[in-house]
Amino acid sequence: MVKKPRIAIVTPELTPYARSGELADATAGLTKFLARSGMEVNVFLPNYRRPELESLGKEIVTDDLQVPIGEKKFKATVYQSDLGRYTIYLIDQPKYFHRDYLYGSPKGDYPDNDERFIFFNRAVCEFLSTSKLRLNLIHCHNWPAGLVPMFLRSIYQKRPALKKTACVLTIHNFSYQGEFPAESLSLTGLDWNYLNSKKLAFKGKFSFLKAGIMYADIINTVSRTYRDEVLSNNRSISGFFSRKTKPLYSVRNGIDDEEWNPATDPLLPANFSGDDPEGKNICKRLLFRDFRLEGEDNVPLLVLTGYLARLKGIDLVLNSINSLMATGCRLVVAGQGEEIYEQAFQKLQTVYKGRLGFKPELSLSLYHQLLAGSDILLMPSLEEPSGLTLKHGLRYGTVPVARATGGLRESVRPFSPDLGQGNGFIFEDYSDEALLKSLQQSLTLYASPDLWHRLRTNCFSENHSWSKIIKRYKLLYQKAMHLRRIETT
16 A cells, blocks of 8 residues: 555646636645645646636746647647645646637637647646656546546556556546547547547547546546436446446545635635624625625525536526516526527526626636525536535535435435424426426525524535545545556556
8 A cells, every 4th residue: 555645636627727617626625635635746737828827836847848649749838836735737838728718618619629638638648757756646537638548558558657657537527528520539649449449439439538437447426326327327338337347436526615614715705604694694795786686685696606508407597587586586697608598698687687697707706705695506407416516505505406416416405494404405307397396495495584594504514525535535546556556567
């Protein structure tokens, strides 16, 4: 057993430097608490054009890393920044990463995402193969980092620095698989046998996610319920796994309960706690002002926030918007996403002026303020692997109305007025009627101050900290390193 493993986290997102959704929060919290537990942690991230990255104090490790892409080579600059408990390495190439968005605009994904992230994965491996870092394990996240395991076991399999390095892949959402035309394989430097043998081919395409699954030592996803849903409902994916030879593990994501602490959060206009919740009302008034809403403190405020996509259940909200607004509540919506949804909420903001507010953005400070100032968090997701937003909301005393899927099913316990137990409201069917029924239950309880106080107190008392979960990740790492030792001896 390695007493103090040296590991690398390879991710396309990391809060606060590059964020499009929950992945960034998950990798940031994991990194912080792994380092605190005694591991030596290094993070690899594309050097996107982001103010948070541009203002980061960093130094050049190399300005001439030659990265093969197809028959050409592109130069990468690698920056290093020591952040105290861990080190971050930024892979820089303006052609690929100096853009306005991480993956694409509201109109769609960037058409060269295959080339962009082949470059990122290959650059990480190229750098590690020649650097003085001697890693015990590499932990990759989602399809944009899914080619690292494949490169380790093919092009770089004989490199002394990487031969014995174990690899874990965490899949935060199987619905985003990184599928590209078969011709994209030519950019990796691998021969066509990798597709012909069906190692990388998936539905006639080159799948980044399948590459990671086939070559990683351990594959993990982010809740037990979501794992079971994937294995039961998706035959094409479940065939990749076997309980005996290739299990799919399910270690959940936690939250950084130091960053997400309403009593000390510097991003809030007022701090509060379960014992002294008055500051939450101040945060609520700020949202009413910033979103130009009408009403007093006793008007229930709902929030819908995150990436605006079909899988987040946005259609349910839009289909039932007339009935929802007829309840007399106020609704704030914030986030970027698919153009059709952004345009829909822009129009509804005019239709329901003073009752519905929308911002097509989601800065870190706004995200904190939304969850701090709202009464009810809407999460009517079609799929929700983890549900970090819900856990953040609970930490701030914001009551969830959520659909029973994935990590949401595991995190929400229906509130019982008789027993005073539970932390929210949950519905099974993916339908407008089920959403509205669950929402009405929450609004009825909101009208009873004593019961609402009891429910909100339950939310405040929830503990989803990374400190409870990090031991499970360390055990997963030990298992991966053990498998790699067996493979190389």
